[in-house]
Every structure is written in structure tokens, then in C-alpha cells.
Amino acid sequence: MFQNTVISDELSIYKFLKQLNFDFYLTKPRLRHLENIMNAMISKGYNGKISDIAELAPFRHRTSITIFLLNSNWDEKILEKALKACIIELIWDKSKESRQPIYFIIDGTISEKTKSWSKVKNPIEKCSFHNSHLKGKNVYGHQILVSLLSCDGLVLSYSIDIYDKESMSKIELTQKLIVTLPKPKIKDMC
Secondary structure (H helix, E strand, O other): OOOOOOOOHHHOHHHHHHHOOHHHOOOHHHHHHHHHHHHHHOOOOOOOOHHHHHHHOOOOOHHHHHHHHHHOOOOHHHHHHHHHHHHHHHHHHHHHHHOOOOEEEEEEEEEEOOOOHHHOOOOOOOOEEEEEOOOOEEEEEEEEEEEEEEEOOEEEEEEEEEEOOOOOOHHHHHHHHHHHOOOOOOHHHO
8 A cells, every 4th residue: 555654454544534434434545545655644744735646645646645635525514523422532531541631732833825815816715914922923824723631641733723813812723722621531631
């Protein structure tokens, strides 16, 4: 299959997607297509572009990948809910086993675009200027909020959200994320 991946066949993405019951929501070809895209994204040489996926995935063209990602008829909220449920179960099990608390970590980062806003022919959706603490100035790009769950050395990504300052503040987005978390199973861990 993929020569440069870091995931063995026993731990294949396909098996993981089936474990999450994605096969109830996606046809077998769509599931394989998604698996190939994900394998390409974790391969050596991937730099975040659709053309990289086309080069790294077997028998895929850039156009077919774009059409699949933009026009496929699926409810990503259902798939996201299944993934979050799996993450919650893993982190609760780790907390129960280790008797350690669970930490909810929120980290913001900016995915800076290489072309300046004035030179972009077709502006990218939800892209705007954000204050970069790292560079000490405003930069053009997407601001992304990543929320993680951590317990006793296990750190799992709970959600990745593009911050859109026109729809809500970072505090409101953070509150929305916190509300989605289930109540702790172990009373001592509150």
C-alpha cells in the first residue's frame, strides 16, 4: 500500500474508520478514498496541499480529490461525533486506570498564507488578518483553535476549529467547546 507511512497494516486507518462505524455513513469506495487521503497526509513529503495528496495517494488525481472533499454527500457532524465519542472513551479509560485527572487544553495557532492578501486573486474563505504573538505583527491566514484532552501522558486531539472572528469571539468558541464535553464518570476527577 503506502511505503512511507508510519502506521502498520495491523493499525490501519481503514480498520479504525470501520471501528468508528464510518462504514454506516460512507460507501466502501468513499471509505477507501478517505483512507488513501489520510494515509497520504501522514506520509513523508506531505506539505499541506491537495497536489501533495495526489502525488502520495495511489491512483488519485488532484481534481478527483478536490471534488471528493468539496462535493461528497456526507454529514461530517455525524463522523465528528463518532470520533469525539471514541476519544472521550479512550481518555476516560486512561483516567480510570491511572486515577489521574483529565486536562482540557486549548491552543490557538495561525496558518499563515504565503501570498499577501493584496496579491490573492480569489480570497480564501474565513481567511483574515490575525495578531501573531510569535512574529509580533498581524499576519494573513487562518487562525485555528485546537482542543486537546490529556491524562497521564496520553494526549488526544478533541477538535480543530477555524476561528472566524465575525461569527464569535475566542471566549465564546472556547465556552462552546467546553459545553460539548461530557460530565466526568469518576466523581473525584471533577
